[in-house]
Amino acid sequence: MKILFAASEAAPFVKTGGLADVAQGLPTYLAKNKDVDIRVIIPYYKSIKDKNDKNIKFLTSFGVNLGWRRLHVGIFEAVYKKVKYYFIDNEYYFNRDSCYGFYDDGERFAYFSKAILESLMHIDFIPDVIHLNDWQTALVPAFLKAHYGGMISFHQIKTLFTIHNIEYQGKVSNEFLGDVLGFGEEMRGVMSYEDCINFMKSAIVLADKVSTVSETYSYEIRYSFFSHGLSEILKQYEYKICGITNGIDTDLFNPNKDKNLIVNYKAGEIEKKEENKRFLQEKLGLPQKSEVPVISMISRLVSHKGLDLVEYICDEILSMDLQLVVLGTGDKRYENLFKFLQSKYPDKMSANIEFNSALASWIYAGSDMFLMPSKSEPCGLSQLIAMRYGTVPVVRETGGLNDTVKPINVLTGEGSGFTFKAYNAHDMLGAIKRSVDYYYDKEKYIKTFTNIMKINSSWKEPSKKYINVYKEIMQY
Numbered sequence: 001m002k003i004l005f006a007a008s009e010a011a012p013f014v015k016t017g018g019l020a021d022v023a024q025g026l027p028t029y030l031a032k033n034k035d036v037d038i039r040v041i042i043p044y045y046k047s048i049k050d051k052n053d054k055n056i057k058f059l060t061s062f063g064v065n066l067g068w069r070r071l072h073v074g075i076f077e078a079v080y081k082k083v084k085y086y087f088i089d090n091e092y093y094f095n096r097d098s099c100y101g102f103y104d105d106g107e108r109f110a111y112f113s114k115a116i117l118e119s120l121m122h123i124d125f126i127p128d129v130i131h132l133n134d135w136q137t138a139l140v141p142a143f144l145k146a147h148y149g150g151m152i153s154f155h156q157i158k159t160l161f162t163i164h165n166i167e168y169q170g171k172v173s174n175e176f177l178g179d180v181l182g183f184g185e186e187m188r189g190v191m192s193y194e195d196c197i198n199f200m201k202s203a204i205v206l207a208d209k210v211s212t213v214s215e216t217y218s219y220e221i222r223y224s225f226f227s228h229g230l231s232e233i234l235k236q237y238e239y240k241i242c243g244i245t246n247g248i249d250t251d252l253f254n255p256n257k258d259k260n261l262i263v264n265y266k267a268g269e270i271e272k273k274e275e276n277k278r279f280l281q282e283k284l285g286l287p288q289k290s291e292v293p294v295i296s297m298i299s300r301l302v303s304h305k306g307l308d309l310v311e312y313i314c315d316e317i318l319s320m321d322l323q324l325v326v327l328g329t330g331d332k333r334y335e336n337l338f339k340f341l342q343s344k345y346p347d348k349m350s351a352n353i354e355f356n357s358a359l360a361s362w363i364y365a366g367s368d369m370f371l372m373p374s375k376s377e378p379c380g381l382s383q384l385i386a387m388r389y390g391t392v393p394v395v396r397e398t399g400g401l402n403d404t405v406k407p408i409n410v411l412t413g414e415g416s417g418f419t420f421k422a423y424n425a426h427d428m429l430g431a432i433k434r435s436v437d438y439y440y441d442k443e444k445y446i447k448t449f450t451n452i453m454k455i456n457s458s459w460k461e462p463s464k465k466y467i468n469v470y471k472e473i474m475q476y
């Protein structure tokens with residue numbers, strides 16, 4: 001089967017969030033199956049060009065219509081880990097200092113979606129399925145229907161639309177329909193929602209199937225608490241929604257191979273993990289106490305990651321005998337909060353307001369517990385990485401956190417982490433306290449440390465499920 005995976009970012013070329021990891025990990029795994037010819041298509045951003053990667057080569061160029069505009073499309077290509085990547089080049093739209101955040105993002109990604117379809121004839125690849133991801137590629141089904149319906153070779157192309165985060169939908173004003181998309185009034189009903197043009201809504205209506213990045217999230221988004229306004233549409237189309245929980249690249253996230261670590265370790269090797277803990281404490285200027293639990297957070301510092309809960313009870317957390325390590329950037333409110341806490345509790349708190357992948361490895365390896373109290377979490381990758389490094393997650397039961405972390409039974413030691421249900425600061429504190437008590441129950445704690453490192457969180461199972469979905473929609 002021929003699959004084109006379209007996304008607005010893919011590691012290692014460009015990454016701002018978890019989508020980029022999925023756009024690398026899933027295609028790489030699918031490519032191991034000899035029946036699958038999978039290729040990835042992303043924009044050719046300035047940041048990719050600036051790296052001057054000699055493997056990225058020019059393939060072809062042509063023009064595309066977007067409403068009344070005639071626009072240039074350049075196609076570059078590269079092969080990475082046996083997967084072919086295409087890069088869509090347009091200096092006007094993509095030669096900018098960041099991937100997103102511009103006044104014309106709607107137009108930029110409308111262009112990208114149209115260019116994806118137009119390029120199929122030029123790259124000589126008519127896929128069975130175009131796998132679309134998030135709002136930036138959500139216009140593909142609409143263009144396919146409105147502008148490519150007359151092309152016989154496109155008739156059999158099916159679309160799967162994956163929602164990584166429903167918060168960002170691609171909303172633009174009503175004039176966009178004719179002016180930018182070049183659609184007639186007959187498309188307005190499909191494209192508009194609550195008095196604007198909504199890219200994601202159109203994909204939910206028009207794609208052959210819609211998936212989310214965890215099973216729980218696929219149900220949650222049918223409720224208004226999670227849906228950012230789209231619950232009614234999702235309920236209407238629930239027959240085509242499914243959830244497939246993400247995997248991670250277990251070769252990349254492997255404490256036994258991670259070059260950043262001072263000592264590599266496997267499941268069961270608790271002394272080596274403790275060496276990583278001492279190293280982390282030393283690097284961060286925290287007292288090197290092996291008996292004190294280190295709880296970490298690696299996250300974007302924004303409120304839906306549950307930071308308002310942490311803020312609410314930070315003094316209660318830090319009055320306990322533990323060390324709290326935070327890594328990430330985000331809202332000033334939280335950056336300042338953690339810096340302030342570090343000055344107030346210098347022996348207990350380490351605030352690292354930065355991106356730093358070596359430090360991230362040290363933290364995953366050197367901490368005992370990993371806190372992720374998200375308000376909503378479509379999947380979440382950090383809890384999977386933490387478990388891979390034998391660090392016990394403390395999470396709220398939502399989205400992918402609910403699907404990947406099984407509550408620990410403190411009597412038997414079964415399960416993989418500590419969880420709480422209600423979005424409530426003291427429920428979170430309760431889970432933290434339970435994890436700290438458990439930490440002192442050394443025998444059981446070591447059993448959990450050993451077990452969670454053995455959980456298979458690779459793309460093996462998810463990729464089988466994607467193949468089944470591709471097969472299903474190819475029959476429509």
Ligand code: GLC
Pocket residue numbers: 017018019022164165213246377378379380381400
């Ligand atoms: C988004 C979601 C995150 C998910 C990632 C990859 O960033 O917020 O939960 O893990 O996409 O699907």
